[in-house]
Amino acid sequence: MEGFEKIDLDTAQPVVEVKKGEAKQMAHKRNRFKKFTTSKKGKVLISLILIFLLFAIFGVALPARAVYKSAQKTMAQAKIAADALKKQNVELASVELVKAKQNLEVTQKDLNRMGYLGYVPFANAYYNDAVHLISAGSYGLDASIIMVNSVKPYADVLGLKGQGSFVSGSAENRVQTAVKTMGKITPKIDEIAIKLSNAKKEVDNVDPNRYPSFLVGKKIRENLDMARSLTDQGVAFVDEAKPLIKVLPEILGEPKEKKYLVLFQNDKELRSTGGFITAYSVFRFDRGIIHVDTSGDIYTLDATVPNKPVAPKPILKYLANVPRLNLRDTNLSPDFVVSMEEFNKLYAKSPGPKVDGIIAVDTQALVSAMNILGDVQVNGTKFTTKIDPRCDCPQVIYMLEVFSDKPVQGTRENRKGIIGELMYAIMEKAFSSSPKLYWGPLFQEMLKQTAQKHILFYSYNTDAQLGFESLNASGRIMRAEGDYFHINESNFGGAKSNMFVSEAVDQNYEVKSDGEITKTVTITYKNPYAPSDCNLERGNLCLNAVLRNWFRIYVPKGSQLISSLGSEAKVTSYDELDKTVFEGFLTVRPRGSAKFTLTYKLPFKLEKTSPLPLLIQKQPGTAGFTYTINAGGKSLEKFDLLTDKEFRLVFPR
CATH class of the missing domain: 3.40.630 (Aminopeptidase)
Incomplete structure (x- = not known):
């Protein structure tokens, strides 16, 4: 029929010839592989591969699984001990900490079975990290056990859960006995300091940058950074508090009042x-x-x-x-x-x-x-x-x-x-x-x-x-890395009006492309209460009057004032206590409000992707003013300032 080409069935023959050719090649390869596997070199290579697989299974995978399982058990036990400490149950914490130490020793033994990895290039770095971290954990648990056992005799005096050693006698006798025996346990602080210092050395031997900043590696890096920070703080705290602990009996009048x-x-x-x-x-x-x-x-x-x-x-x-x-x-x-x-x-x-x-x-x-x-x-x-x-x-x-x-x-x-x-x-x-x-x-x-x-x-x-x-118990103005903020106010002749005035503090950051930081602070004062009758002739109690507020705002030294609004006196700037100070004055009337706004430039620039450290110090005597921290139209933090607070602010990009 027209329009259709005739199908040539003879074309199937060449296809059969091609398949036969491929079959010959495959047969040739099989013969070569068979000859190789039966040869001396082939047998050696296969033996090496089998040995490597057996080593990977029995020398790495199974021991690593044992280490992982025992490490998980140790972590679970450590959390139980930490929970007892949080609940201030020193008796229970003492028992659980010992269990955690025993579990950690099992983990250490399991890890020691993989000691050969310490000689394997590339793998040895990660194996040594694990060794250092387990050693750090061991020192940390030792320090915790010493601390808890030192505090146990004073559980009843300190109000901790546990059976203290001074449960009989009058209250005064208990205190006197506790203070008199305190000198026997204060040397323990040296042991704690040594243990924590050793833990710090072990953690410092681990390089967080060895781990990738993505997936599981990111979590490992974060945990390592946290561990390093905690050990640094722990060592610094004990070293600084050690002199106080050693002289505590003397401070409390033992032996001389x-x-x-x-x-x-x-x-x-x-x-x-x-x-x-x-x-x-x-x-x-x-x-x-x-x-x-x-x-x-x-x-x-x-x-x-x-x-x-x-x-x-x-x-x-x-x-x-x-x-x-x-x-x-x-x-x-x-x-x-x-x-x-x-x-x-x-x-x-x-x-x-x-x-x-x-x-x-x-x-x-x-x-x-x-x-x-x-x-x-x-x-x-x-x-x-x-x-x-x-x-x-x-x-x-x-x-x-x-x-x-x-x-x-x-x-x-x-x-x-x-x-x-x-x-x-x-x-x-x-x-x-x-x-x-x-x-x-x-x-x-x-x-x-x-x-x-x-x-x-x-x-x-x-x-x-x-x-x-x-212990931050002396009301000091502290040094700070990065940004710093402290409001300090004095009521000069305004009766007892601080009883009635609330404050809210809003801080807003503006970060330019070159890292320059401009900060705007707004302080809002409100007094919703009626004024007192302050007529002395009528003999009334004058509590709520006009608040006469002399204020100073302490910021990083070198900060530059850009503008201010709301002060009834000219805002002045000077340096004091290694800070730059912005000083002003305002009044707040009963059933009234006031607002002060300050804009200034910080004396340093922010590097890209870097967080900004911030220390906010609370003024003694204040009851917890509300703070908000904003940047780029987003709220970063909101809190009541009850104690000094530290942040690492991450700004939206």
């Missing part, structure tokens, strides 16, 4: 180090037992100081009718130790007793102790922490203000001495309470109050002071 000047700072009238210095007491420590030798009004002590110097410029400018520097106004520096050095210059001129250090306490520390111990009676007056509608604050705060500041007919001797008597009554109640029920929560709460800077320490013993500073 010590005296400390206790300053009461009224945070409702905020000053640089936490509050207006309103009263003082002299505490005597005798083998851990606290005695109050004297207490009084700071104005009474001020009256004994002759030849006072002229008041500094901020006081002359913002605090009316105060031409001379008084003890009560010496805490102008945001650094507590620097302020107390100024305080001591005047105190040395007074007839006050010689002391071994200074402890500052604010109202929040008193209230927190009473929240645990309950109501306290002083000279027929009942003090409670229940909210008083007259100030929307704890009743104890209102009553202290009544005793301290409410106008009365005639004179009332030592009217602010009630504060010292209240502190003594709180201590008496603590010692007469059940250690098992109250001492633990009270001890933990005092640690918390110290971390939040409601209790500050300045010891004249150099070793002790270094220890307090390592």
Whole structure:
């Protein structure tokens, strides 16, 4: 038919010929392979391959699987021990830490069976990393076991879970026995320091850059970086705290009693180090037992100081009718130790007793102790922490203000001495309470109050002071890598208005393409409460008045002011405490608000892909202002500033 080509069936023949050709070639190859495998060289090569496979299975894969399984078991046990430590159960932690150490020893034995990998190129680096990390873990567990066993005898005194060694006798006898025996266990801190130092050396031998920055390698690098950071911090902390721990019995009056000047700072009238210095007491420590030798009004002590110097410029400018520097106004520096050095210059001129250090306490520390111990009676007056509608604050705060500041007919001797008597009554109640029920929560709460800077320490013993500073318990302005931020405010003549004013701080970063950083800070103040009747003739208590706020903002040294808005005085810039300071002044009225905005350029540039370290330091006495940190229109952090905080900010690109 037309349109169709005839199919030539003869074309199948050449195809058959091609297939036969391929078959011949395959047969030839099989013959060659057979000859090779039966030859001497072939047998040797096959034997080597089989040996390699057997080695890979029995020499690497199975031992590696055993190491992995035992390592998983060790990690699980370590988490159990860590959980016991978090719950402050030293008895359980002691047992679980020993189990974790035993499991780690099994892991180490399993790893040792693969020791030949230490001689294999490329593989030896990773094998040695595993050896170093297991050794670091062993040293770390040893340090933890020593620490827990050292603390166990004091479990009941410190309020930890466990059976302490001083469970019998009066509360005072328990404390005295604990302090007296403390010297026997303080040398253990040297053992802990050595173990942690060895752990650090082992971790430092591992190079995180050996692992890829993707997939599993990324997680390994992150964990190694974290381990290195934790060991560095642990070693630094123990080295710095070691002097304090060793002299702790001496600080507590063993064997010779010590005296400390206790300053009461009224945070409702905020000053640089936490509050207006309103009263003082002299505490005597005798083998851990606290005695109050004297207490009084700071104005009474001020009256004994002759030849006072002229008041500094901020006081002359913002605090009316105060031409001379008084003890009560010496805490102008945001650094507590620097302020107390100024305080001591005047105190040395007074007839006050010689002391071994200074402890500052604010109202929040008193209230927190009473929240645990309950109501306290002083000279027929009942003090409670229940909210008083007259100030929307704890009743104890209102009553202290009544005793301290409410106008009365005639004179009332030592009217602010009630504060010292209240502190003594709180201590008496603590010692007469059940250690098992109250001492633990009270001890933990005092640690918390110290971390939040409601209790500050300045010891004249150099070793002790270094220890307090390592614990961040001395209100120091700290050095910082990268960015730094600290707001410091003083209420100059604004009654007790800090009780009613809230603050919110917004920080916004702008990073240019060349890494230049511009920062805008906005501080918003609000006082929603009605003003007090501050007419002295009517004899009312003046609490809520116009806040007269002298403020300073501490930033990295070399920062440059770009603009500011909201200060009622010209914003000035200067360097202090190795920082650049922006200083201003504003007022906040009852049922009013105020806002201050500051824009400045940081003195360094940010490298691409690098995070920005940031340290924000809290002012003592403040209750936790709300902070937000933003960049590129995105929120990076939001928190209440209760303690100093460190960040590594990663900016959107």
